[in-house]
Amino acid sequence: RPRPPALVPVLGFAGVILVGAILLSLPIATTSGRSTPFIDALFTATSAVSVTGLVVVDTGTHWNAFGQAVVLALIQIGGLGFMATSTLLLMLVGRRATLRDRMALGLTMGTPEPGGAMRLLRRIALMTLIIESVGVLLLFLRFTQEMPPGRALWWGLFHGISAFNQAGFDIVGGFQSMIPFQRDPWILLTMAVLITLGGIGYTPLADVLRCRTWRRLTVDTKLVLSTTAALLAVGMVGYLIMEWNNPATLGHLPWGDRLLNGYFQSVTPRTAGFNAIPIGEMRDQSLVFTIALMFIGGASGSTAGGVKVQTFSLLFFAILAAISGRESVVAFGREIPPRQIYQALAVVLLAIAVVFLVALGLTVFEPFDAIDVAFETVSGFGTVGLSTGITPQLGPGSRLFLIAIMFTGRLGPLTLALALAARPTRRGIGYARENVKIG
Amino acid sequence: RPRPPALVPVLGFAGVILVGAILLSLPIATTSGRSTPFIDALFTATSAVSVTGLVVVDTGTHWNAFGQAVVLALIQIGGLGFMATSTLLLMLVGRRATLRDRMALGLTMGTPEPGGAMRLLRRIALMTLIIESVGVLLLFLRFTQEMPPGRALWWGLFHGISAFNQAGFDIVGGFQSMIPFQRDPWILLTMAVLITLGGIGYTPLADVLRCRTWRRLTVDTKLVLSTTAALLAVGMVGYLIMEWNNPATLGHLPWGDRLLNGYFQSVTPRTAGFNAIPIGEMRDQSLVFTIALMFIGGASGSTAGGVKVQTFSLLFFAILAAISGRESVVAFGREIPPRQIYQALAVVLLAIAVVFLVALGLTVFEPFDAIDVAFETVSGFGTVGLSTGITPQLGPGSRLFLIAIMFTGRLGPLTLALALAARPTRRGIGYARENVKIG
Ligand SMILES: [K+]
Numbered sequence: 001r002p003r004p005p006a007l008v009p010v011l012g013f014a015g016v017i018l019v020g021a022i023l024l025s026l027p028i029a030t031t032s033g034r035s036t037p038f039i040d041a042l043f044t045a046t047s048a049v050s051v052t053g054l055v056v057v058d059t060g061t062h063w064n065a066f067g068q069a070v071v072l073a074l075i076q077i078g079g080l081g082f083m084a085t086s087t088l089l090l091m092l093v094g095r096r097a098t099l100r101d102r103m104a105l106g107l108t109m110g111t112p113e114p115g116g117a118m119r120l121l122r123r124i125a126l127m128t129l130i131i132e133s134v135g136v137l138l139l140f141l142r143f144t145q146e147m148p149p150g151r152a153l154w155w156g157l158f159h160g161i162s163a164f165n166q167a168g169f170d171i172v173g174g175f176q177s178m179i180p181f182q183r184d185p186w187i188l189l190t191m192a193v194l195i196t197l198g199g200i201g202y203t204p205l206a207d208v209l210r211c212r213t214w215r216r217l218t219v220d221t222k223l224v225l226s227t228t229a230a231l232l233a234v235g236m237v238g239y240l241i242m243e244w245n246n247p248a249t250l251g252h253l254p255w256g257d258r259l260l261n262g263y264f265q266s267v268t269p270r271t272a273g274f275n276a277i278p279i280g281e282m283r284d285q286s287l288v289f290t291i292a293l294m295f296i297g298g299a300s301g302s303t304a305g306g307v308k309v310q311t312f313s314l315l316f317f318a319i320l321a322a323i324s325g326r327e328s329v330v331a332f333g334r335e336i337p338p339r340q341i342y343q344a345l346a347v348v349l350l351a352i353a354v355v356f357l358v359a360l361g362l363t364v365f366e367p368f369d370a371i372d373v374a375f376e377t378v379s380g381f382g383t384v385g386l387s388t389g390i391t392p393q394l395g396p397g398s399r400l401f402l403i404a405i406m407f408t409g410r411l412g413p414l415t416l417a418l419a420l421a422a423r424p425t426r427r428g429i430g431y432a433r434e435n436v437k438i439g
Numbered sequence: 440r441p442r443p444p445a446l447v448p449v450l451g452f453a454g455v456i457l458v459g460a461i462l463l464s465l466p467i468a469t470t471s472g473r474s475t476p477f478i479d480a481l482f483t484a485t486s487a488v489s490v491t492g493l494v495v496v497d498t499g500t501h502w503n504a505f506g507q508a509v510v511l512a513l514i515q516i517g518g519l520g521f522m523a524t525s526t527l528l529l530m531l532v533g534r535r536a537t538l539r540d541r542m543a544l545g546l547t548m549g550t551p552e553p554g555g556a557m558r559l560l561r562r563i564a565l566m567t568l569i570i571e572s573v574g575v576l577l578l579f580l581r582f583t584q585e586m587p588p589g590r591a592l593w594w595g596l597f598h599g600i601s602a603f604n605q606a607g608f609d610i611v612g613g614f615q616s617m618i619p620f621q622r623d624p625w626i627l628l629t630m631a632v633l634i635t636l637g638g639i640g641y642t643p644l645a646d647v648l649r650c651r652t653w654r655r656l657t658v659d660t661k662l663v664l665s666t667t668a669a670l671l672a673v674g675m676v677g678y679l680i681m682e683w684n685n686p687a688t689l690g691h692l693p694w695g696d697r698l699l700n701g702y703f704q705s706v707t708p709r710t711a712g713f714n715a716i717p718i719g720e721m722r723d724q725s726l727v728f729t730i731a732l733m734f735i736g737g738a739s740g741s742t743a744g745g746v747k748v749q750t751f752s753l754l755f756f757a758i759l760a761a762i763s764g765r766e767s768v769v770a771f772g773r774e775i776p777p778r779q780i781y782q783a784l785a786v787v788l789l790a791i792a793v794v795f796l797v798a799l800g801l802t803v804f805e806p807f808d809a810i811d812v813a814f815e816t817v818s819g820f821g822t823v824g825l826s827t828g829i830t831p832q833l834g835p836g837s838r839l840f841l842i843a844i845m846f847t848g849r850l851g852p853l854t855l856a857l858a859l860a861a862r863p864t865r866r867g868i869g870y871a872r873e874n875v876k877i878g
């Protein structure tokens with residue numbers, strides 16, 4: 001009996017993590033020349049392939065150039081996806097993917113026709129190459145003013161690719177992420193644009209390039225763009241209000257840099273995971289706010305995690321329908337089928353249940369504050385990578401737990417949504433309608 | 440321009456609270472003979488009329504017989520509802536309610552025809568009288584073994600009415616609630632049955648009496664009964680697992696009393712608010728579990744609070760529809776219209792938003808743990824009345840905040856649901872359907 005095609009990407013994903021973990025556990029990957037405990041190597045590989053960015057060892061100081069290159073390769077494979085990367089590699093050596101592989105590829109990319117998947121893949125690879133190249137160049141130009149050109153190129157390459165793929169890994173050293181550059185608009189804005197484009201993903205961007213007018217965009221693109229813009233605005237205003245006078249985060253910065261950092265902090269939960277202000281020093285209300293933003297995440301079909309902006313906005317439009325007394329959910333002049341609302345509901349409520357149970361479990365086994373544990377859980381499940389700083393202090397059991405969460409968080413919501421959408425439709429004809437009491 | 444009928448119950452509700460607060464602030468209402476600060480009297484009156492049960496002064500020792508009688512009257516008015524009580528009082532003195540009053544009554548009871556509302560009211564009053572009388576008698580028979588008959592009757596009356604109306608007020612003294620009776624199955628089981636019947640409400644109970652077979656019950660009744668049973672089972676198992684070895688709650692009790700208290704603790708979040716084990720000593724995971732149960736609450740149309748079991752179960756059936764690939768939500772062989780699912784979604788997500796913002800605000804202004812503040816907020820919003828013990832320590836601002844929350848919690852979800860349901864339907868015909876990416 002042939003394996004179901006949906007299993008291939010999952011097995012490939014797991015295989016890449018395993019190979020990465022083995023490479024990273026070797027002494028040739030570290031600056032110290034000593035081997036890394038396998039669980040830490042596995043944690044790093046899972047975090048890289050799932051483009052999360054949570055780390056138990058400091059990427060900039062623990063790994064040498066080879067180790068960092070392995071991490072970067074895992075990030076790019078994870079960002080493009082296992083099926084896309086392997087198909088691209090086959091194409092590079094002049095071989096054609098089999099029909100079954102192309103079908104599996106189409107499944108992970110949401111295009112059912114095998115031909116369409118190959119065309120889509122070529123375009124995605126091209127867009128990734130162009131945007132990443134521009135980003136790396138811009139970062140290199142700035143870094144080269146601070147360090148030798150070779151090192152500046154490596155920093156540009158690493159952080160550019162890490163940003164566009166929402167990976168959140170940095171090689172700045174000392175678990176600092178972008179904090180040393182918090183007063184550098186060139187670096188932060190370049191990163192912010194890379195993160196935002198990466199968190200929107202190919203299909204909406206291509207739709208914008210093709211249509212050029214708002215009216216002709218698909219509803220999916222409109223939802224992605226409007227929700228992303230709304231989250232950026234709400235996020236920036238929220239962080240500025242809550243952290244403006246906190247001397248440990250924004251308070252010590254001049255006026256302009258507060259705005260810059262408020263903006264960058266509103267970009268990063270979608271789900272890049274870089275931070276230019278210390279997360280552990282943020283006020284509790286900002287942590288709760290960040291948890292909500294990380295849970296929503298970026299666009300479905302992009303490298304971002306979370307339950308996705310489309311899923312979230314469908315629930316918003318469903319509430320709007322209820323309040324305005326509509327029979328059906330209407331977004332941007334189009335009716336969204338009830339079935340999609342039920343699917344969005346399933347994704348969000350099951351994600352809440354998973355996060356809830358995992359956070360509860362970790363609270364029992366770890367001595368940290370409930371808010372830090374909840375933050376870490378949502379950060380892992382949303383493949384965000386922001387942390388209040390507890391990751392390296394977690395016990396081995398909790399590390400394994402988080403590895404499972406990052407894996408589930410990267411594959412779970414999409415796989416669930418695809419599985420739900422792929423179900424043969426069973427019409428409800430034959431059932432009488434009946435109302436119940438609500439509220 | 441005549442006032443909209445929906446405003447009459449809200450104004451009546453507020454008026455009863457104000458009269459109650461004035462009476463309770465008088466020196467004639469306290470054992471000490473001193474007057475009570477108006478904010479504490481207002482808090483008590485709001486808690487009683489909204490059948491919440493959060494208290495800032497101890498009901499059994501602070502108030503004298505007159506004060507307790509005022510509280511009990513407020514509970515019964517709040518439990519029946521302002522419109523129902525005033526109509527009943529008019530009937531008692533031989534006068535007929537006006538058509539407009541009967542329409543407002545029908546609105547609050549969910550029966551549009553004025554004639555039906557009066558018939559329904561008479562039956563509800565009769566059922567309340569019968570169940571409360573049996574409950575009071577059973578409690579009296581037990582209390583009379585411990586205290587003089589007059590006092591035993593008052594205790595039976597107070598706790599019986601308080602239990603059936605989900606009020607959670609007790610006159611045991613020392614903020615103890617039912618803890619002194621934690622090894623008394625007669626008391627706890629009587630209270631549990633009163634709470635469960637009160638939390639189901641008239642319509643489903645009448646439906647059961649009329650139909651006598653499961654198959655012929657309405658979907659609303661089936662949802663109420665099955666969800667209530669499921670929550671009781673899950674709640675009991677959950678508390679037994681999480682508290683079995685906690686010496687401060689269940690751990691010091693013999694085996695049989697642990698089962699009894701696990702059961703009673705699973706009954707009380709629906710949304711009675713009595714407790715026989717100390718809530719503040721429960722483990723964090725039990726508190727989080729209780730928050731979830733309190734948020735769901737009891738049946739719509741009963742005196743219970745929360746978002747209501749029907750609302751919650753509709754979302755569950757929507758997820759089931761998504762997972763099984765149905766076009767429509769089917770519960771017990773009936774299709775639930777999409778519009779109702781969107782309404783349930785609106786009620787739940789708006790309730791989450793309110794609780795979230797209020798808890799955030801209280802966390803900023805109060806020194807207590809986030810979990811205790813979240814617990815108190817959901818307890819107030821769900822009109823539950825359970826507390827980890829922080830209520831009497833809250834500052835005046837937070838007390839006013841909680842007063843607003845109890846008021847909103849009692850009227851909000853139902854009013855919102857009624858307002859949504861009463862909206863003229865706008866069909867979505869004319870909109871093209873379009874799918875978006877989810878997950
Ligand atoms: K990330």
Ligand SMILES: [K+]
Binds near residue numbers: 607711
């Ligand atoms: K209550």
